[in-house]
Amino acid sequence: MEAKKEEIRKGPWKAEEDEVLINHVKKHGPRDWSSIRSKGLLHRTGKSCRLRWVNKLRPNLKNGCKFSMEEERVVIELQAQFGNKWAKIATYLPGRTDNDVKNFWSSRQKRLARILHSAAPSSSKSQKVKRDVPAFHYVHSVEAPTFSSSLEEESSSKVHSCSSSYTENPEAVRIMTLPDMDRPDFFSFDMNHFQLELDHTEKDMFIESQPQVSFPQIPEPQSGLIFSPESQELLSRLQDPYFLDMFGQARAPELGNGSQLSIGPPFYDPVVSCTSAAAMDGSSNNPATPFSFFDDFPDNVFDQIEKLPSPSDW
DNA sequence: AACTCTCGCAACCGCTTCTCA
DNA sequence: CTGAGAAGCGGTTGCGAGAGT
Numbered sequence: 001m002e003a004k005k006e007e008i009r010k011g012p013w014k015a016e017e018d019e020v021l022i023n024h025v026k027k028h029g030p031r032d033w034s035s036i037r038s039k040g041l042l043h044r045t046g047k048s049c050r051l052r053w054v055n056k057l058r059p060n061l062k063n064g065c066k067f068s069m070e071e072e073r074v075v076i077e078l079q080a081q082f083g084n085k086w087a088k089i090a091t092y093l094p095g096r097t098d099n100d101v102k103n104f105w106s107s108r109q110k111r112l113a114r115i116l117h118s119a120a121p122s123s124s125k126s127q128k129v130k131r132d133v134p135a136f137h138y139v140h141s142v143e144a145p146t147f148s149s150s151l152e153e154e155s156s157s158k159v160h161s162c163s164s165s166y167t168e169n170p171e172a173v174r175i176m177t178l179p180d181m182d183r184p185d186f187f188s189f190d191m192n193h194f195q196l197e198l199d200h201t202e203k204d205m206f207i208e209s210q211p212q213v214s215f216p217q218i219p220e221p222q223s224g225l226i227f228s229p230e231s232q233e234l235l236s237r238l239q240d241p242y243f244l245d246m247f248g249q250a251r252a253p254e255l256g257n258g259s260q261l262s263i264g265p266p267f268y269d270p271v272v273s274c275t276s277a278a279a280m281d282g283s284s285n286n287p288a289t290p291f292s293f294f295d296d297f298p299d300n301v302f303d304q305i306e307k308l309p310s311p312s313d314w
Numbered sequence: 315a316a317c318t319c320t321c322g323c324a325a326c327c328g329c330t331t332c333t334c335a
Numbered sequence: 336c337t338g339a340g341a342a343g344c345g346g347t348t349g350c351g352a353g354a355g356t
Contacts, residue, residue, distance in 0.1 A: 047342080102345070
């Protein structure tokens with residue numbers, strides 16, 4: 001008649017269960033998870049109880065609060081430094097759990113992968129759907145691409161200037177790069193590279209502060225490209241310095257030169273950041289503030305980017 | 315209005331590491 | 336030292352909500 005003692009409940013937690021779990025923690029602290037079930041308090045595994053506590057019930061969690069820009073930055077940099085050590089990364093982000101960080105990262109990666117994949121000529125069929133061609137004016141391109149291991153040398157590679165508003169944002173460092181993907185199928189366009197033009201001052205600053213990486217090149221734009229304001233905004237984000245971190249370093253956490261990262265252990269107050277009006281009311285994209293480059297990539301941002309010849313052709 | 319797609323999130327699974335008898 | 340159980344961690348899955356068609 002009554003449910004078997006062995007029956008283990010799964011799925012979403014009820015408020016009553018949460019209450020039982022909270023009471024248990026009040027009495028015994030966040031441990032002895034298995035005893036919750038063995039005492040018959042809940043028909044959940046200890047593992048499940050622990051997870052529920054850690055991810056949802058623990059005090060001071062920032063549930064329902066989007067990652068602030070600063071948090072994004074931290075995650076990107078720490079992921080580059082530590083790899084997928086979500087629990088470790090989460091310790092730098094008070095109020096965030098490893099699950100939060102993991103979900104944040106994977107969803108952004110997925111979005112980015114989709115966007116980049118849609119840039120591939122072979123997959124262009126799937127990209128037309130949502131938006132019109134973005135407006136983005138390439139003013140000119142200069143010099144031919146060169147490949148070298150030196151960033152200084154790279155700075156003379158093929159670059160493009162553009163008329164988007166990013167040029168007015170001194171915070172924006174103007175390089176984007178793509179990951180050195182170890183999955184050959186990640187891009188079907190043969191790892192063509194991207195690079196945007198630096199103005200000299202900022203470029204020099206960037207060069208001084210960044211590791212040397214092989215810079216992808218922005219494919220030669222077709223003349224007269226016009227991108228929507230939305231895409232211009234996106235493209236401006238692509239020039240965020242942390243874009244470089246994410247792609248250039250994220251895949252090489254074990255590199256000995258992780259010291260090139262600019263951050264150290266906990267260095268900001270994400271709670272404050274979370275509770276700021278901008279973070280809470282969704283206005284964090286206020287153009288007056290540093291942008292969050294991950295947000296809202298238009299699906300077809302790379303629609304007009306042409307395939308480059310593979311480096312072996314150069 | 316119905317359907318599809320994408321995203322964010324919660325929770326589970328399986329493996330590894332830790333603790334303790 | 337060793338083995339069993341507990342705890343921790345990273346990867347994956349499933350679902351609901353919202354936006355787009």
